[in-house]
Amino acid sequence: MNIKKYLNNYLIYIIILFFFAIYFKFFENTYIILREAHGERLIKNYGYCERNSYGFIEHIEKKYKPKKNIHVYNDEVYPSSNSFIFKQDINFYENKIILLNYNEKNSKINLKNYSIIEKFKNCYFLKKND
DSSP states (O other): OHHHHHHHHHHHHHHHHHHHHHHTTHHHHHHHHHHSOHHHHHHHHHOSSSTTOHHHHHHHHHHHOOSSEEEEEESSSOOOSGGGTOOTTOOEEEEEEEEESOOTTTOSSOGGGEEEEEEETTEEEEEEOO
8 A cells, every 4th residue: 555655646746747847848948958059049049130139249259359348239128238248357448349239310329430340230340430
C-alpha cells in the first residue's frame, strides 16, 4: 500500500512538472537557445535598425572599437540603448553620438551640426562639426 501511495504522489509531481514545462514553453525556448547564437537572438528581439537597434550599435562597437562611451539617442519611445555598449568608469565622447530611428520632424538632433561617419537606413553614427 505504501508503494502505491508513493507512486501516486510521484506521478502527480511529474504531471505538475510537465504542465509547467509546457506552460512556460521550456522545450521551445531550449530549442531556440540551442539553435540561435546570442547575438542573433538579441538582434531578433531588439532589432538591427528599428526599436532599440541593438544590431547597429553592436556593428559600430565592433567596427570602430571606441575607447570611450558614446551617447545613444533614439527618436522613438524606447528604453535607452546606452546599456548595450556602456563601459563603467569611462567618460563619454563629447563629439560623437549614435542616432537611432531618426525622424526629421520629431528629432531633437539637427543633422546639419554633424558629419555622418556611418549610416544605415535611419540609424546614424555622427561626429559633431567643429
